Amino acid sequence: MKSTLSTPLRVSSLVDTIVERLEGAIISGELPPGERFSEQGLAKIMGVSRNPLREAIRRLEGRKLIERIPNIGVRVAALSPRDLYDLLVVREALEGMACRLAAERMEDAEVEALEVMLARHRSQEGIRKGRGYYQEAKDFDFHFRIIRASRNERLVAMLCGDLYDLLRVYRYKSSTMKGRAGQALEEHERIVAALKARDPAAAEASMREHLRNARCHLFKHMDRSASEFSELDRPVLTRPDDGAA
Template sequence: MADLLDQKVQAQSLVDVVAERLEAAIISGTLEPGSRLSEQALAASLGVSRGPLREAIRRLEGRKLLERTPNIGVRVAALSLRDLKEILEVREALEGMACALAAQNMSDEDIAALEGLIEAHGEQEAVREGKGYYQESKDFDFHFRIVTGAGNQRLEQMLLGDLYYLLRVYRYKSSTKPGRAKEALVEHQNIVAAIRNRDAGAAEGAMRVHLRNARRYVEEQLVEEGEAVVDPAPRKTGRVGSLR
């Protein structure tokens, strides 16, 4: 994923493409939580002018992936270890409930599509090699599909709101720990099997196990790599974002 920001953007919906490229770089860790961005370096890396780049940055600020601080500039959003732990504990309960509802409410066609999505994920080279499990957002995201399949708008608002994009950063990070990508794929398959069987209890239990494992992996990894943010205030030092 490291070369995502070295590829020149082709003329289409320029802001969309730049925003997608930046989002993928943040999710994959090419741009790390807490790192500051240099508009000049980014514009040169992507081969675009400052205008579309700034609009893309504003879009990612709206998704809570980037934060702008007076006298400091724009940086990649970061969660403290405590915040992350508390958010993931709540997510386990809510998404477990969503999975139970999905087992009751998803149509057979939606379940078949979910199975197809997991099959496609299993064909990713990075997953096969155990290097990571990257999912694009929304309809290409296993968890997004389950939450929307639950048929509960309140749950959607809570799970797919402000923190949806930022949590994808930490979800991907947990998948890069050796052995986790393949393990996560098997857990996804177990969840889909329970949904296919219309077993709400088993579906909720499988989702809770999956999210508990993911939380443990990401917490361990952040501590091991020294990336746990104790004080979420902007860092005064750190990598200044050229995306190479």
């Protein structure tokens, strides 16, 4: 597999490109949560000088993807199993609420844009081959668009704030589990169908089902220290019209 970090750079803005390259390596797991690294070693791998690399790391620190630990150094940010579980439970409730509001407030053009987005996602090689479901950030992110469409700035601030990028790491990790990428896309399509039908209850239930299933897959495949949490969840197998979320 070709390394994301060592691919030759062709850049107009070196710092921006280093940020993108590091972000891709973190999201994909090439640089996994908790991984320590030296600026000097990373600069050598990427074939860049330390000044632009240092600025790129500073930017990613601001996005909570990289952290500096006293007496330890620089590492990829990580959440403990307890912190991650609690955060994902809260995310399910809040994003379910955001989806309910979006069903009431989205414009038709926004729903159509989501349909176009999912059509593009279905053609992704990673989804077709079951390797993972990768989404770029912000406006290229299915969840981000729905949250923004809730038109509730408090929800947007909570769900798209400090931990948004770090959660993307774990979202992608969940999608790489066997059978999950295609299932996640189908769940996205059910969410869009509920939004298009302007059915707030079904939209919320579909989103909560999707997020709970993602959480289940993630904790089922994490290391043994997280096993206590995997026992708390089971994948949701019912549909919203069955009266379950």
